[in-house]
Amino acid sequence: MLDLKFIRENIDVVRQAMSNRNTEAPLDAILQLDGERRQKIIELEDLRHSRKEAAKERKTDKVSAEEGRDLRTMIKSLEDEVRNIDLQLGELLLQVPNIPHSSVPVGKDESGNVRLRSWGEPKPLGFQPKPHWELGETLGIIDFDRGVKISGSRFYVLKGLGARLQRALIAFMLDIHTKEHGYTEVYPPYMVKKETMIGSGNLPKFADNLYHDAEEDFWFVPTAEVPITNLHRDEIIPGGYLPINYVAYTACFRREKMSAGKDTRGLKRGHQFDKVEMYKLTTAESSYEELEKLQLNAEDVCRHLDLPYRVVSLCTGDIGFQSAKTYDIEVWAAGCGEWLEVSSCSNCEDFQGRRANIRYRPAPDAKPQFVHTLNGSGLALPRVMIAVMENYQQADGSIRVPEVLQDFVRAKVIR
């Protein structure tokens, strides 16, 4: 959420940002409601002041109860109006995306994204590589049919060394981020209250993509970013505690309504998938420095797994709603011949912090400021599974286990 005051005072900047994002936002309606709101608040406070005075004088009988009652009626109707405006304003404000950072390339869609660097080379395997769904079924480590039997399309079952390989990847990622990159491991709930989804900005706008238990009003997290953002909701973090670095492994649940019929084959896009997520709360001054670190932390996982990848800076038309700047990591998957997005590292600046009301005190007596928040996958499991299986496959259909995982998997080859 943007600062209403910022919109009011920098309307041209905001308009330009929306145009760069190739999107529209109800800015005129916001400005108008904002004006009305401030007018009414002044009136309202005036009336409340009168009520206070009247209540005091009531004891000495200088004011009749009827006068008080009139005041009350007026205050109530004004309060209703202001509440009504607040509600509308809040809803409109939620439709305004973050302002892209000045370093973000301007472009209207993904074709405007800019490749920054790449690491490793897609190596020819010397035989016709198979896609992971073939490898997985032949090796008996992925069971698509039974996944569909028990849960329907976009579900699968990992078995034997397939399940173990995923668990090894999770453990490996958590270890590297906690031991080498300085993150604190968090195990959050996978189901959260409505307020939590609102705090992270997923509700009300993105309800379409979420699973919901209507009876208990629990919402299933689409990413660990949701519970972690809310960890410090409504808190003021004392000076000196930032940056805070969290890493969490969770399952993620997404309805994928927007991608109906797309990527239905294999592990690429399921309703339930695992992810290791990194998250940072920082000061305003250091968030871009931290974004670079976060990005390198994600890349480090790919390097350890020896997966060729490229880094893309998303353009203004392609960055997410809450993000001011985003880097994607795409790894090469030899079997399906695709670059797969395995990580997305974003700086949301104070957009989420304002929404979730997370502040910090820059100095002991200073005014609280909104924290800057950053999130990045480190990494998304199914797509790493795809890349590992397809890039490490051998001519006979077996799969070598990446060196860093061999101890955990307790095998050098899956056959």
Place this chain on the structure above:
RNA sequence: GGAGGGGUGUCCGAGUGGCCUAAGGAGACGGUCUUGAAAACCGUUAUCGCGCAAGCGAUCGCAGGUUCGAAUCCUGUCCCCUCCGCCA
């Protein structure tokens, strides 16, 4: 699931309709005293909105309601605690 108790400021804690402008204590910070420290004493110690400011207003878990007036009464809701039951 049943029965009961409770949410007050950084923390503890008083407060059952009007000087609550929220007592008192702790901690923290500043000052006095001291060679220095401790003790003692004095002071400061929330957040938000509107405003250049003075100031005005809001907030006692949250949301409604009653009243001339609500931390205080009523309703709903969230959370916490105790006991019983059930349970991986």
